[in-house]
Amino acid sequence: MILTVGGVGAGGICVARAEDGRVVFVRGALPGETVRVEVQSEGARFLRATVVEVLSASEGRVEPPCRWFGTCGGCDWQHASPALQLSLKADVVREQMSRVGRFAWDGLVEPVEPSWGWRTRSQWAEGVGFHAHRSHDVVPVDRCIISAAEEPPGPLGSVVEVMSVAGQTAVAVDGRGSGGVRVPVLDRRFEVAAGGFWQVHSAAPSVLVTAVLEGLQPQPGESCLDLYSGVGLFAAFLGAAVGPTGSVLAVEASSRACADAARNTDDLPWVRVRTAAVTASVLKPADLVVLDPPRAGAGLEVTAALARLRPRALAYVSCDAATLARDLRVLLDAGWTLTSLRAWDLYPQTEHVELLALLTPPT
Numbered sequence: 169m170i171l172t173v174g175g176v177g178a179g180g181i182c183v184a185r186a187e188d189g190r191v192v193f194v195r196g197a198l199p200g201e202t203v204r205v206e207v208q209s210e211g212a213r214f215l216r217a218t219v220v221e222v223l224s225a226s227e228g229r230v231e232p233p234c235r236w237f238g239t240c241g242g243c244d245w246q247h248a249s250p251a252l253q254l255s256l257k258a259d260v261v262r263e264q265m266s267r268v269g270r271f272a273w274d275g276l277v278e279p280v281e282p283s284w285g286w287r288t289r290s291q292w293a294e295g296v297g298f299h300a301h302r303s304h305d306v307v308p309v310d311r312c313i314i315s316a317a318e319e320p321p322g323p324l325g326s327v328v329e330v331m332s333v334a335g336q337t338a339v340a341v342d343g344r345g346s347g348g349v350r351v352p353v354l355d356r357r358f359e360v361a362a363g364g365f366w367q368v369h370s371a372a373p374s375v376l377v378t379a380v381l382e383g384l385q386p387q388p389g390e391s392c393l394d395l396y397s398g399v400g401l402f403a404a405f406l407g408a409a410v411g412p413t414g415s416v417l418a419v420e421a422s423s424r425a426c427a428d429a430a431r432n433t434d435d436l437p438w439v440r441v442r443t444a445a446v447t448a449s450v451l452k453p454a455d456l457v458v459l460d461p462p463r464a465g466a467g468l469e470v471t472a473a474l475a476r477l478r479p480r481a482l483a484y485v486s487c488d489a490a491t492l493a494r495d496l497r498v499l500l501d502a503g504w505t506l507t508s509l510r511a512w513d514l515y516p517q518t519e520h521v522e523l524l525a526l527l528t529p530p531t
C-alpha cells in the first residue's frame with residue numbers, strides 16, 4: 169500500500185493510517201514522507217509495515233552508510249540526518265512528557281560525539297550478527313559501524329557480549345566472562361568485569377557524571393544514595409565530593425556489579441555498597457539521591473517512597489522517556505519541583521535518548 173506517514177512513535181516507527189482507518193506502524197520512513205510499504209503483520213486495530221520504496225523523501229533523508237541497515241534490527245535511524253535524528257528524539261521526549269508526565273517540555277536533545285563507533289558493549293547473536301527487527305532471526309553482519317569493536321567475535325556461544333572501551337576488550341559468552349576492562353572517567357578509574365554493566369556510549373560516563381555533580385552540588389559531610397548503582401560510577405564521584413565526613417549508600421541488584429563497585433570505591437571507605445533490589449524498604453534518609461534505573465524505571469512505589477524521603481535534591485537518570493515521565497508525575501503530584509530536564513543523544517542512529525531530571529522537594 170502507499171501511505172503518507174505522520175510523526176514518530178515508540179520503537180522509532182512512523183505512524184500512518186490505512187484506507188480502512190487502521191493505524192499502520194511504518195519502519196524505515198521519516199515524518200511527512202510518502203512511501204510504498206510491505207505489510208509485515210496485521211491485527212484488528214493496527215498493522216506493521218516496512219518501507220520498500222520512498223515516493224516523496226524527507227529533506228532530512230540520507231543514504232545509510234551501513235549495508236546491513238534495514239535488515240539488521242540494531243539501528244533505527246541511519247537514514248535520517250544527524251540534525252533530524254535530534255529533532256525526532258526531542259519530539260518523542262516532548263510527547264511523552266506531555267502525554268504521560270502531563271507537563272510541557274521544550275528542551276533540545278544535545279548531540280554527543282562520536283556518533284559512529286560509540287557502543288562500548290554489543291551483544292552478538294551466535295557471535296556472528298544481530299537479530300532482525302522484532303524477530304529471533306539472526307542477521308550475520310561482517311562489520312558493525314556503531315560498535316567500538318566493529319568485527320564479529322565469532323561463533324563462541326548463543327550470546328557473545330563484547331565490551332570494548334579505552335582500547336581494551338573483554339568478552340562474555342552466554343553470561344560467563346573472564347577478565348574485564350579498566351576505564352578512566354574524569355579523574356578516576358573504574359574496573360568492569362566482562363559481561364558487567366557499563367554505560368553504552370563511550371562518552372556517557374563523563375557527560376552524565378558532570379551533569380549530575382553540577383546539578384546536585386554535593387557538599388562535604390552530606391549523605392547520598394546512589395540507586396541502581398552498577399559498578400559505582402556515581403557513588404565514586406559523590407563519595408569523593410562529600411569526603412570522609414559524608415556517606416554514600418550504593419544499592420545495586422547484580423552481585424557482579426557490586427563486587428566491581430566495592431573495588432571502584434575502595435579508596436573511599438565512607439561509600440557502602442549493598443547488593444539488593446531497590447525497594448521502598450532499602451531506602452535510607454539522605455541529603456542527595458541519584459537513581460539510574462533500567463528501562464522499566466523506578467516505578468510508582470519506589471518513586472513515592474523517594475518523594476517521602478525529601479532529600480535536598482534528586483537526580484533521576486533515565487534511558488526511557490515514558491517511564492521517566494510516569495515517575496516524574498508521582499514527584500510532581502507530591503509537590504516536587506522539576507528544576508531541569510536535559511536530554512542527550514547517547515544512542516546515535518537509534519531511536520533512544522538519555523535523560524537527566526533534577527528535582528527539589530516542596531519547602
Ligand SMILES: C[S@@+](CC[C@H](N)C(=O)[O-])C[C@H]1O[C@@H](n2cnc3c(N)ncnc32)[C@H](O)[C@@H]1O
Binds near residue numbers: 366400445446462
Ligand atoms: C542503567 S544501569 C545504571 C548503572 C550505573 N548507574 C552506571 O551509570 O553505570 C541500571 C543498573 O540497575 C541494576 N538493576 C536492575 N534492576 C534493579 C533493581 N530492581 N534493583 C537494583 N538494581 C537493579 C542493573 O544491574 C544495572 O546495573
